[in-house]
Amino acid sequence: MTAFVGILTALAGGLGAACRMFVDAALNRRPRTIPIGTFGVNVTACLAMGLVSGVALAAPGDTVWLGVIGTGLLGGYSTFSTAMVESARLLRAGRVRAGLAHGLGMLLVSLVALLAGQGTGLVLLC
Template identity: 60%
Template structure:
């Protein structure tokens, strides 16, 4: 029960962190794509890769992976927002921006996840 409560609490902190990062970046965004979500998801993938890489190498790390991975980083990252942002770009007829947004999100997320796993596995 304590892991469930800690996971929920961590999810709240992750959501607050996402809001903060996205708000700060949105105020300074000069690009034609929503850069805040891209940065949030890339950093979440990197950190989740690190957490997972560490947990794989350490027996009994499941609770920590649940709290940090599912809770904190699950609350921080946002696939649904990225998808809606891409759909909005498409509806606005901004096909190039939508393609850069979606393709960039996928490639950057896969790359940072892989890097995180490599880093975490080395710990």
């Protein structure tokens, strides 16, 4: 990796973090029983990462862009640790069903979103 690619990845990470802040705020405008903002951010990040990795699988070659987009932009955008803090907060508050639904539901939906993105990426290039 060159210094230029490292700088691009860092800038993409900052952009991803800013996007996360705006999307999370937009989704959390109304109070809900489950924090939907982080859930939505992580699911859309997995969908996008699936799409990017699906394209990379269908058209192997120079993968510098994959690192900049995947590691940088989508790494800055997704927020798995925050999601787990939110799940733990719900569990500690005695809201076991909500905590489990949030944590396990996000994992399942995110995995399905990633697989759907990969499938779409593969289909687009075939």
